[in-house]
Amino acid sequence: MNGTFQVANNVGFMAQQAALQNRVKVGVRGWQNATKQDLINFVSRKTRIAICDSYVEGELVVGYVNSRQDASSLLNWNGVRFAGNALRFEIIAEGNGMSNISGIPGTSNTIQLLKSFLFRRYNVQTRMLDLGNLKNDPELMSNGLFSSTSTQSKMFPALMKLASRESQLVVESVNLSNNSLRDVNGISSLAQTFPRLKNLCLANNQISRFRSLEVWKGKFKELRELLMANNPVVTDPMYKTEILRLFPKLVVLDSILLRDEAKLQSVYSIPTKIQQFFFETNELGQSSIDFVSNFLNLWDSDRAQLMGLYTPQSQFSVSVDSSVPSSSVPNADQNPSLSFYLSLSRNLTKISSEKTKLMRLATGQEAIDRLFRSLPKTKHLLQEQPLNYSVEAWSYPQVQGFIISLHGFFDEIEKPELDANKAVSSTAGRSRRFNHSHSNTTSKLGKKSFDRTWIIVPNQGHVVIASDLLTVRPYADGSWSKPTDTLPTSTLQAMPGQPASETPAPTLTPSVASGVPTSQIQLPPEIQAKMTPLQLDILNRLHNQTKLNAEYTYMLAEQSGWNFDVAIKGFQNSVQNIPQGAFL
Amino acid sequence: MSSQSQVLENFVKRLLASLDETNPQELAKVLQLVNPTSCKIIVNSTPFAQPGAFLELWQSSVVQTQHVITGMDYHVIPGTGTLICSMSGKVRFDESGRDKTGMDAVVPGAAGNTGTTGAGPSAKPRPLWGPYFGVSLQLVLDDRVLANDFNAVMSSLNYTMVYAPDDSLMDL
Numbered sequence: 233m234n235g236t237f238q239v240a241n242n243v244g245f246m247a248q249q250a251a252l253q254n255r256v257k258v259g260v261r262g263w264q265n266a267t268k269q270d271l272i273n274f275v276s277r278k279t280r281i282a283i284c285d286s287y288v289e290g291e292l293v294v295g296y297v298n299s300r301q302d303a304s305s306l307l308n309w310n311g312v313r314f315a316g317n318a319l320r321f322e323i324i325a326e327g328n329g330m331s332n333i334s335g336i337p338g339t340s341n342t343i344q345l346l347k348s349f350l351f352r353r354y355n356v357q358t359r360m361l362d363l364g365n366l367k368n369d370p371e372l373m374s375n376g377l378f379s380s381t382s383t384q385s386k387m388f389p390a391l392m393k394l395a396s397r398e399s400q401l402v403v404e405s406v407n408l409s410n411n412s413l414r415d416v417n418g419i420s421s422l423a424q425t426f427p428r429l430k431n432l433c434l435a436n437n438q439i440s441r442f443r444s445l446e447v448w449k450g451k452f453k454e455l456r457e458l459l460m461a462n463n464p465v466v467t468d469p470m471y472k473t474e475i476l477r478l479f480p481k482l483v484v485l486d487s488i489l490l491r492d493e494a495k496l497q498s499v500y501s502i503p504t505k506i507q508q509f510f511f512e513t514n515e516l517g518q519s520s521i522d523f524v525s526n527f528l529n530l531w532d533s534d535r536a537q538l539m540g541l542y543t544p545q546s547q548f549s550v551s552v553d554s555s556v557p558s559s560s561v562p563n564a565d566q567n568p569s570l571s572f573y574l575s576l577s578r579n580l581t582k583i584s585s586e587k588t589k590l591m592r593l594a595t596g597q598e599a600i601d602r603l604f605r606s607l608p609k610t611k612h613l614l615q616e617q618p619l620n621y622s623v624e625a626w627s628y629p630q631v632q633g634f635i636i637s638l639h640g641f642f643d644e645i646e647k648p649e650l651d652a653n654k655a656v657s658s659t660a661g662r663s664r665r666f667n668h669s670h671s672n673t674t675s676k677l678g679k680k681s682f683d684r685t686w687i688i689v690p691n692q693g694h695v696v697i698a699s700d701l702l703t704v705r706p707y708a709d710g711s712w713s714k715p716t717d718t719l720p721t722s723t724l725q726a727m728p729g730q731p732a733s734e735t736p737a738p739t740l741t742p743s744v745a746s747g748v749p750t751s752q753i754q755l756p757p758e759i760q761a762k763m764t765p766l767q768l769d770i771l772n773r774l775h776n777q778t779k780l781n782a783e784y785t786y787m788l789a790e791q792s793g794w795n796f797d798v799a800i801k802g803f804q805n806s807v808q809n810i811p812q813g814a815f816l
Numbered sequence: 817m818s819s820q821s822q823v824l825e826n827f828v829k830r831l832l833a834s835l836d837e838t839n840p841q842e843l844a845k846v847l848q849l850v851n852p853t854s855c856k857i858i859v860n861s862t863p864f865a866q867p868g869a870f871l872e873l874w875q876s877s878v879v880q881t882q883h884v885i886t887g888m889d890y891h892v893i894p895g896t897g898t899l900i901c902s903m904s905g906k907v908r909f910d911e912s913g914r915d916k917t918g919m920d921a922v923v924p925g926a927a928g929n930t931g932t933t934g935a936g937p938s939a940k941p942r943p944l945w946g947p948y949f950g951v952s953l954q955l956v957l958d959d960r961v962l963a964n965d966f967n968a969v970m971s972s973l974n975y976t977m978v979y980a981p982d983d984s985l986m987d988l
Contacts (some may be wrong), residue, residue, distance in 0.1 A: 450983070476922060490922060503873050504873075506860040549891070551887050551889040553886045558981045561947075561979045561981045579887045580821040580825065580889055580890070624976065626856050639978050699893060703887055705887075705904060
């Protein structure tokens with residue numbers, strides 16, 4: 233009988249401590265002039281470490297701290313004065329698992345018992361965990377797990393803790409009928425353990441007030457069916473209305489259809505299911521991914537090498553969106569440090585001065601290069617974590633090119649080569665007022681999310697970036713990268729045909745390298761300003777191939793309707809008739 | 817006198833405000849902004865052949881929204897008569913369970929009272945705004961938009977929800 237009782241106590245003990253597998257048993261000496269409680273309070277106040285479940289053992293106070301780390305930092309407090317004496321802390325036993333943390337026999341035994349009980353009550357086919365009528369379960373009864381009300385109330389959280397650790401328990405339905413529940417306080421942890429529960433049965437209990445269900449408001453967002461029959465609460469005139477309010481996606485209550493499921497789905501879903509990629513054509517898909525991976529490789533390793541992709545008309549600017557995402561966004565950075573970017577930001581909703589708007593737009597290689605060097609050095613993880621990036625690419629007929637839009641994140645690994653704040657302060661006196669707030673000590677490196685949009689003009693293995701718009705914002709997990717329950721990330725990454733994870737085909741690498749034109753055609757600025765990047769590209773290539781001077785190159789291009797092939801043919805046909813002065 | 821970037825911001829605001837409308841006539845005003853011969857629309861990586869098809873879906877299958885612009889930048893592409901505008905912002909959804917017409921999914925009579933359904937325009941229920949989602953938006957526009965000409969200037973729109981709160985009832 234004594235043994236049974238011991239096991240029953242263990243349930244309660246375990247319920248509180250189920251998560252605390254790493255508890256460490258510690259002892260404190262030298263506390264003799266005060267009560268045990270005074271000592272515990274003092275330690276918690278002084279060291280911010282809680283010693284729980286303490287008891288006196290001879291001249292020692294023995295108790296538990298939450299982790300090995302807590303225990304070792306406690307040791308650093310050796311010698312601290314308390315009630316006229318120096319305290320000595322010591323580690324008595326390091327816990328790893330439940331069985332050796334307490335010296336109370338049978339704890340691990342209880343876990344085993346509850347575990348086997350869980351699996352016995354779980355049905356793989358129906359994905360149902362049947363926790364109905366627990367107090368009449370012969371196995372639980374014979375082990376005395378329901379010998380008192382206090383163990384009963386602790387039993388459920390313990391079961392839930394265990395269940396949440398067992399990944400092979402995929403639970404869609406839970407039956408909790410016939411458990412004499414007066415409220416759901418004792419079982420409220422159900423919402424943490426199975427937040428995506430679809431069916432719940434609470435029939436044949438004593439639940440009489442809505443108030444007790446209020447703890448589940450906003451939880452169980454997938455709950456489809458609820459059974460509450462034979463609870464006093466069902467006779468309340470507000471019963472249905474209140475239940476509808478508490479569970480916004482509930483369809484069936486006590487076997488009665490309350491909501492139209494199709495309508496419900498259409499209300500709570502966005503018809504365009506978010507996807508990681510969109511490419512207008514297949515070819516565009518491959519070349520976009522090649523472009524993005526090659527570009528980011530060089531962006532991370534050597535930005536100067538990218539200069540060949542920009543022309544005197546190319547534009548680049550950075551815009552900082554400093555709005556902090558809601559804390560319920562997975563891994564959202566609630567305290568972002570954006571100071572490296574703020575003085576460069578061309579976020580036009582925040583800037584009023586026309587001069588600043590102009591200054592923060594980099595046009596041409598020199599200005600773009602300077603801006604590139606003013607941004608922190610980065611590492612993009614396109615290869616390692618392809619699921620964290622999303623790409624759209626579509627055509628842009630007006631430039632005979634296309635747009636690539638990339639969303640994702642990068643790690644900042646080093647401070648920028650150029651200090652943007654210094655550069656600004658030398659040019660204008662008014663920026664001096666920012667000096668103290670922009671001190672470098674506040675700029676820390678971290679993870680940022682970004683959106684980057686390139687306008688690309690391709691031409692026979694040659695690419696020009698007409699425009700490059702970068703938005704930097706606080707880090708948050710991408711909405712498209714939500715892990716699904718059924719497909720663990722590892723399988724996704726191993727899946728063939730996952731475009732971004734493929735080693736990049738080097739189709740664009742040579743063009744990036746050879747992107748630096750051998751000699752730039754010199755055009756009067758007013759003519760140059762009127763031309764599209766594509767036209768400029770044609771001019772440059774004609775210029776290099778024909779060795780014609782700028783004026784004749786332009787004439788040739790114009791006469792052939794800006795078609796490179798037609799122009800070359802026309803040139804070859806009439807090369808004899810072209811005056812010598814037309815050549816360089 | 818408003819600057820060109822303010823004009824552009826006004827354009828984006830008007831576009832998003834129309835998307836936030838529940839009245840189909842107001843929503844249809846988006847069509848006036850769209851280039852009628854060709855406008856590429858991509859929403860969450862889903863392309864729409866016709867702007868009308870997108871608006872119809874937005875009207876019938878998306879609950880009331882509220883957009884906020886938090887960042888904007890643009891480049892005029894020389895020689896093309898067009899510009900590209902990249903905008904970031906956030907959006908939240910009416911999570912009250914009612915669609916744009918105020919209808920919810922509750923089976924009539926099931927709740928014991930019909931008061932929750934179709935109360936009529938006189939007692940239009942307030943939206944119950946959920947948490948914000950992040951939005952990244954790219955637009956290709958004719959550069960005459962900068963001269964306050966909003967008529968049929970938009971030739972592409974790429975709308976992507978970039979982050980999502982996990983306490984929203986909306987399924988992305």
